[in-house]
Amino acid sequence: MDTAQQQGNGRGVGQRAGLTRDAVVRAAREILDTDGYPALSMRSLARALGVRPNTLYSHVSDKLELVDALLDDRLGAVVISRSRDPQRRVRDMMRSTYDVLVGTPGLVPLYLTRQGASGENAQRLGRALRADLGELGLPEAQRQPALSTLVVHTIGFAAYATADPARDDARPARPAAEARAEFHRSLDWLLDGMLSRDGARAASGAPDAGSEDPARGRG
Structure with a gap:
């Protein structure tokens, strides 16, 4: 990783400014609604958000946690x-x-x-x-x-x-x-x-x- 790049914008490589857990859950819900559960993966979610897959792990630890977040989000x-x-x-x-x-x-x-x-x-x-x-x-x-x-x-x-x-x-x-x-x-x-x-x-x-x-x- 380029330390100068990380220090210059305050983010690691692949991270996007303003990305939050709520944004991750919303994007996952859109994939689910449009293409169904089989289409939902960490890679497809990363593509939809325009970030690298490893960026998502700052917000959810794995797909199971993402699914649990989706389920609880709907209960709101x-x-x-x-x-x-x-x-x-x-x-x-x-x-x-x-x-x-x-x-x-x-x-x-x-x-x-x-x-x-x-x-x-x-x-x-x-x-x-x-x-x-x-x-x-x-x-x-x-x-x-x-x-x-x-x-x-x-x-x-x-x-x-x-x-x-x-x-x-x-x-x-x-x-x-x-x-x-x-x-x-x-x-x-x-x-x-x-x-x-x-x-x-x-x-x-x-x-x-x-x-x-x-x-x-x-x-």
């Missing part, structure tokens, strides 16, 4: 409900998670492979969800298993809804509205069973899923 779009009803808040968060997942179908298999996400957005959503489950009356020891059940159900249903119909062994694609309505119904069943089993609804005073909810149906 999940909405945390402000409803006063904790069961409604849980339902809204999982519905929003489903919408985010099916909106980026190329990432759904990666959520399955990586078993969710573990970055800052995932942690923020996890804290909110555990707090809501606690408010619904679930004992502390049961909140993480309940959270995991909800997340697995949501990711699995998103995978079901976004299965590639071009595959020889795939079923015909289902209408998006039909798949979404089925997920909503199954989520309500899951929550009802989860809460009634522990008597959590009675303890919290939360309304039954069949009762009139003035917030139901709002985006």
Whole structure:
């Protein structure tokens, strides 16, 4: 490396001024959206950014960390409900998670492979969800298993809804509205069973899923 060159611009060879981790993640998402996961590599990402591949390792240690960053980046779009009803808040968060997942179908298999996400957005959503489950009356020891059940159900249903119909062994694609309505119904069943089993609804005073909810149906 030319030391004079490095000292003259403050960057090593192959580095680009202003390149940030967020820019790396955005470029990776564009490749994924345009060409699919098989086209995403450290080399293709470096070409898209106009830098050398080794430059990327200042921002992500390897492709797995890049994938994890992509997954957590998308979770930033999940909405945390402000409803006063904790069961409604849980339902809204999982519905929003489903919408985010099916909106980026190329990432759904990666959520399955990586078993969710573990970055800052995932942690923020996890804290909110555990707090809501606690408010619904679930004992502390049961909140993480309940959270995991909800997340697995949501990711699995998103995978079901976004299965590639071009595959020889795939079923015909289902209408998006039909798949979404089925997920909503199954989520309500899951929550009802989860809460009634522990008597959590009675303890919290939360309304039954069949009762009139003035917030139901709002985006």
